[in-house]
Amino acid sequence: SRQYVYNKDRILYPMKRIGKKGSGEFERISWDEAYRMIAENLLRIKKEYGPQAAAFYAGYPKWYRPALLRLANAYGSPNYCTESSTCFQSAAMAWRSIYGNDICFPDLMHAQTVLVWSNNLYHSNVGMARSYQSLKARGAKIIAVDPRKTVTTQAADIHLKLLPGTDGALALSMAQVIIEEGLYDKEFVEKYVYGFEEYKAYVNQFPPEKAEKITGVDKKLIREAARMYASNGPAGVMFSASPVVHNINGMQNYRAVMCLIALTGNYDIPGGNPSRPCNEYGKVKRLDTIEAIGEKDFPAWFDLPCEEAQCTRIADYILKEEPYPLKAVVGFGLNHRMWPEPEHFQKALKALDFYVNVDLFFSDSSKMADLVLPAASSFERDVVLNGRGGMFFLSEKAIEPVGEAKNDIEIMIGMLRAMQLHDEALEHGYEKYMEYILEPSGVTLEELRAHPEGVKGRVIIPPAFKRYEKEGFHTPSGKVEFVSQILERYKDSHGYSGLPEYRDFREVSGMDRETYPLILNTGSRKPQLFHARTYRVPWLAGLEEATLVEIHPEDAKKYGIADGDMVRVSSPVGSICGIAAVYLNSQPGIVHVYHGNAKGEANDLIDRNYLDPISGFPGYKSYFCKIEKEKGEVKA
Secondary structure (H helix, E strand, O other): HHHHOOOOOOOOOOEOOOOOOOOOEEEEHHHHHHHHHHHHHHHHHHHHOHHHHHEEOOOOOOOOOHHHHHHHHHHHOEEEEEEHHHOHHHHHHHHHHHHHOOOOOOOOHHHHOOOOOEOOOOHHHHHHHHHHHHHHHOOEEEEEEEEOOOOOHHHOEEEEEOOOOOOHHHHHHHHHHHHHHOOOOOHHHHHHHEEEHHHHHHOOOOOOOHHHHHHHHHHHHHHHHHHHHHHHHHHEEEEOOOOOOOOHHHHHHHHHHHHHHHOOOOOOOOOOOOOOOHHHHHHHOOOOOOOOOOOOHHHHHHOOOOOOOOOOOHHEEEEOOOOOOOOOEEOOOOOOHHOOOOOHHHHHHHHHHEEEEEEEEEOHHHHHHOOEEEEEOOOHEEEEEHHHHEEEEOOOOOOOOOOOOHHHHHHHHHHHHHHHOOOOOOOOOOHHHHHHHHHHOOOOOOHHOOOOEEEEOOOOOOOOOOOOHOOOOOOOOOOOOOOHHHHOOHHHHOOOOOOOOOOOOHHHHOOOOOOOOOOEOOOOOOOOOOHHHHOEEEEHOOOOOOEEEEEEEHHHHHHHOOOOOOEEEOOOOOEEEEEEEEOOOOOOOEEEOOOOOOOOOOOHHOOOOOOOOOOEEEOOOEEEEEEEEOOOOOOO
C-alpha cells in the first residue's frame, strides 16, 4: 500500500502544460487557476461547437460514475462514456435484449448446480471465493466453462475447455440437447418466451457432434453438462464482465448463454438467477436529446440502453470530426492503453482543443493533457458503500490526501461551480451528495459515522421472486425474447440478427491464417496485478522482466521455444516481446498474453477495427498472431 500511495508517479498538485503536447512539461498551479482554466475552455467550446463537443470519460475507479454523469448532463453533453465501452456493458446489453432488466446474478446459497461461464473468480472476484468454496462442501455441482485451466476450474465437476470465441456454439449445443431430450421448462417457455420456435429450429443446427468440431469440447461432455444444468436444479449461471464479450460475436455468444436460464425455468427463482433492484448507477439517466458518439455505428447500444455513449471508436470520431467535431475530453482515470492500438488514441488526444485528466499517477495518457489534476486514493477519501442485505457503510479515509489531492467527486463539484452549472445532488458539496444518495434508505451520514460496523437501511426493497408474474418483462413483447425485437430493427441496416446467432470469428475475419496461424487470447488477470495500475508498485513490477506469454507444449515444440525464452508475438497491427511460459492451460494453437504491462502491452496487438458490430467491443480474446523465438537484443 505504501508503494502505491507514495509512488514516485503520484500527481500531487494541479499541473498545467507548458511544453508541446506529449512532452511531459508541466508546471504547478493552484486549484482556483485550474478550475478557471476548465471553465474558460469548456464554456468556450460549448459556445463555439455545442455541448456535444465535450466528452466526459470515467476510467478507473468506478465509485464516482453517477456523479460524472450528473456533471455531463448539467453541461448538456450526451457524451458521458466509461471504460465499460470495452468491459461490462456488452454483457448487460445481451441480458437486456432477452429479459429487459439488469443482469441477474446467481443465488449461490441455494443453487444445486452452478454454471460458471468464463469467470476465474479467485483472480478477478475474490469476494465470492468463500461462497464458491461452500458449493462443494454442501454437495452442489459445478460446471466451469473456460478456455484455460484455472484455480476456479479445478473445483468443477465438469470443465468445458473451449476455444476462445466459441462460447455461442457451445451454449447453442447445450440448448439443443436440453430441447431434444425434453429437459426444458415447457410451462415457462410456453407462457413467457417469445420466439421459441425460431430458436428451437436454430439450435438444431448445433448438435454436440458439430459443436465439438467448432469448440474443441468433447461431445460427451457437452451432453453431460447440458443434462446436469437442466436436471439438477435450481441452477444458477455465474457471469463475468468481459471475457465472453471480448470477441467479434461476443454479445450474441453471451445471449446464447443467457437464454439457457429461461429455457430451464431458472429465471428469478431461489437458487437460480433472481432479479434485483437497481442502485444509484441505474437511477441517473444520460441526457439523450442530442446524438451521442457511437450512436450511428452501434444503435442497439442506445436502444437497450446503456446510459452512456459508446467510445470504442472515439479516436476516429476526434480525428475525423464525425459525427461532429469533438473538441474536449474531461477524463477521470483515462488510460489510452484500454483501447486497441492505443497509440492511435494518443494521437487523437493530442489533436484535442482541450483535454484534462484527473488521476492518481502521471501516466503516459496524462502527458497529452493540457491540465492534470491530482485524485485522492481510496485511503484518502470518505465513501458511502451499500452492501448485501440492505447494509450501508461509510468507508472513512485512513490518511489525509497527499499533496493537494482531492477525491474525484469534490473535483467534479469544483468544475460544476466554476462553470456555474446546476445539479441537485452535486451543487451543495460532497457531504450533501453523500446524504443525497443515502436519503432513499432512511439512513443518515451521521449514523454511519457513529456506526463503523454499518447500518441496515430502513427503507429497502425486500427480496421477491418471479416478479414477472405481476410485472411482465421490460421488453417490446413483454416476454423473454429468444428473438430480440430490438436487434431485429437493425437487420437490414446493420445486419443484426434477433436470434443469438453464432458467427465464427475464424470464418468472418478474413484473416490470412498461413501468416497468423495462432489464436491470440489476451487480458486474463493475475492475483497480484490489477490492470496497469499495480505494475507501478516496484516489488510487484520486479516480479517479471517482461510480459508473460503462455503457449501450449505442442506449439512450443513446433516453434522451437523453451520455457523462459524471450519470444516475439506479432499480429497484423503490431508486435511485442515477452517471456514464454509453456503450460498445458489451454488447447494447442492458442497464445495467451497478459495485459497491462508497459514492457509489452497486449492491446498493441489488436486491430482497432476488429470489433463486435453490435456492441462495439474489441476482439481482445480471439484475434490472430504468430510467435517466434526472439534473437539478439530484446526490444518490446
